[in-house]
Amino acid sequence: MSAVYLAYSQLQQERDIYTFVGKQxxxxxxxLKQFTLSLLNISGKDEKYQENPLFKRIWKDFNDFVLSYQKEDYGFLYSEKLEKKPSLKLLKSITNQLIQDDEESSVLIREWLELTSKRFNLTLQNRRLLEKKLRFSLTILLLEKYLFYLVQHFDTIQSEFEDMGIDNMLSIFQGTPKDYDGLLPVSPTGIGMGFRYESEEHAYAKGGILKLVRIIGVGRYLLTHMDKFFYPLDGKKGATVILLSGTSEAPFSSKYQIQLPVSYLIEKDEEVQTEIEVIFEPLYKPDFDPIIISGKKDDERDWELKSAVASLKRNNIIERELELASEGRKRLLIVAGSYEEAAMVGKEMRNVFDRKDIYYLTNQNNASLEEGVWPRQKVASFSKSNGVILVAPLLALERGHNILSTVDSMQVAAFHTAIFLVRPYPRPYDMSRLINRLNAYIMNELSKVNTKDYNIKEQMLKQRKAAYAIQKEILLNERGFRYLDNIERKYLIMDLFVSVWQLTGRLIRGNVPAKIILCDGSFAPETVMGNADNYTTSLLVAWKEEITRFAKRDNYFILQKLYYPIMDGLQNLKGVKVHDKNKRRSTKEDKS
Known part of the structure; x- marks a missing residue:
């Protein structure tokens, strides 16, 4: 664990290292590639750096060193290479000394910089910063070597971890079953293992978390090819597989779309479609400033959430919606961004409204004894309590939870209305979003493998380049909705559309009507400022335009069956001022 502590301490103590690593x-x-660019004072944004003769020579040394150092235990050829070349031998000595002697490693790092500057006739700028960057890069190399060893020998040493209480971490070393080797596609980026340091901006790298990520394969390929997964080996088909989901046909959703044609649609005879009313009702502070929560961080976000609660109270929105809700379903769902936010909003509402029937959802198993807390595992029984209002994060209820109430001898949805205090939006540099996009991309590419004139080498290089472009767009840029790349925006729009629809499904069980109230000003940021919104500024306008395009798709019949209630609700969206492309002016949709 010494290598872990060494890396973590450098991130904690050195602001320069936190800046060097960033959020990627x-x-x-x-x-080491970034360090080479710093050594030569070259900007990484200029892709021509790869043609720089000095970069090529120095990077070849590092490339040879990384390969040889990681694999020196696997054969004489690798260890011999490290000993023969002075620059590689010195790098090996530095790396091996990192844990043993901090002062000795510092001396060796300065020696390497001096040797390299003379060898390539370099004028080094900010030597102290270069020393820090090289030290950290080699520390990560050392850590990787230990982790690779665990991966390679895990079957032998697994018993050593049994008493450490880290069973949930062991899968990262186990990888996929050996039976899947050569059959399950690897990630198109080729990343086997990587790290990310997460820290709040205001903390200046203090108190962050160093995360280890290992991408071991494209899991959805196994899901979609389960019936013929081993066919390439034995020529035999497996058991027939049926995939059942009401949101598996979701165009441009990298998270939900099952990339297979729909063979059958199961539906009830003469099922009456329910109605969903969708309203944008932004909240305002006493000075009439709009309350915008999504995109805010830390104390500023907490303040906006508390302001939202105060506005709900000041404008009697809670009382109004409870009065309008149908008999037997007079309950409200308040949607927050996370469990932590749900707790904060729930406590604030209990205080501001002075009501004991307000609860907030938690994923903590031992929290059921705390006042105002409702455990997630018991959410289906909420309607049997005295609870009237439940504050919960979106993803906690998006699927799998039917919260029902008995009305006229019928089991129907217990909640009538959902109030979104926060516009859903992925956290910056969200790894799950990246993996969904990469997997969706490679699944599309794999469907072309059997086409005529398919060149494996050319296609692999093309896929690798495209995958890195996707990764860069998602991880290296922290962007708001309006500044997204057009393609990434379309994927995000549909991912969020399905998530919201799945939560809405909790409100219409038993074919009862429901109401969605969207309060975060970021849902339509131009409207709250008195201007007009469009596809690139408002998630609501984007949803509306995308579902309008459904009609042009060959599978429109299926999409209509799956999403009609929310499609109809969005088509009749109230409260958003939308830019009229044809008239080149703004029109206000009916708010009555």
Missing amino acids: YFTSYKL
């Missing part, structure tokens, strides 16, 4: 996922290979 990194490996020693990537860090």
Whole structure:
């Protein structure tokens, strides 16, 4: 664990290292490449750096070193290479000394910089910063070597971890079953293992978390090819597989779309479609400033959430909606961004409204004894309590939870209305979003493998380049909705559309009507400022335009069956001022 502590302490103590790493996922290979650019004072944004003769020579040394150092235990050829070349031998000595002697490693790092500057006739700028960057890059290399060893020998040493209480972490070393080797596609980026340091901006790298990520394969390929997964080996088909989901046909959703044609649609005879009313009702502070929560951080976000609660109270929105809700379903769902936010909003509402029937959802198993807390595992029984209002994060209820109430001898949805205090939006540099996009991309590419004139080498290089572009767009840029790349925006729009629809499904069980109230000003940021919104500024306008395009798709019949209630609700969206492209002016949709 010494290598872990060494890396973590450098991130904690050195602001320069935190800046060097940024919020990207990194490996020693990537860090050493960034260090080489710093050594030569070259900007990484200029892709022509790869043609720089000095870069090529120095990077060849690092490339040879990384390969040889990681694999020196696997054969004489690798260890011999490290000993023969002075620059590689010195790098090996530095890396091996990192844990043993901090002062000795510092001397060796300065020696390497001096040797390299003379060898390539370099004028080094900010030597102290270069020393820090090289030290950290080699520390990550050392850590990777230990982790690779665990991966390679895990079957032998697994018993050593049994008493450490880290069973949930062991899968990262186990990888996929050996039976899947050669059959399950690897990630198109080729990333085997990487790291990311997460820290709040205001903390200046203090108190962060160093995360280890290992991408071991494209899991959805196994899901979609389960019936014929081993066919390439034995020529035999497996059992027939049926995939059942009401949201598996979701165009441009990298998270939900099952990339297979729909063979059958199961539906009830003469099922009456329910109605969903969708309203944008932004909240305002006493000075009439709009309350915008999504995109805010830390104390500023907490203040906006408390302001939202105060506005709900000041404008009697809670009382109004409870009065309008149908008999037997007079309950409200308040949607927050996370469990932590749900707790904060729930406590604030209990205080501001002075009501004991307000609860907030938690994923903590031992929290059921705390006042105002409702455990997630018991959410289906909420309607049997005295609870009237439940504050919960979106993803906690998006699927799998039917909260029902008995009305006229019928089991129907217990909640009538959902109030979204926060516009859903992925956290910056969200790894799950990246993996969904990469997997969706490679699944599309794999469907072309059997086409005529398919060149494996050319296609692999093309896929690798495209995958890195996707990764860069998602991880290296922290962007608001309006500044997203057009393609990434479309994927995000549909991912969020399905998530919101799945939560809405909790409100219409038993074919009862429901109401969605969207309060966060960021849902339509121009409207709250008195201007007009469009596809690029408002998630609501984007949803509306995308579902309108459904009609042009060959599978429109299926999409209509799956999403009609929310499609109809969005088509009749109230409260958003939308830019009229044809008239080149703004029109206000009916708010009555």
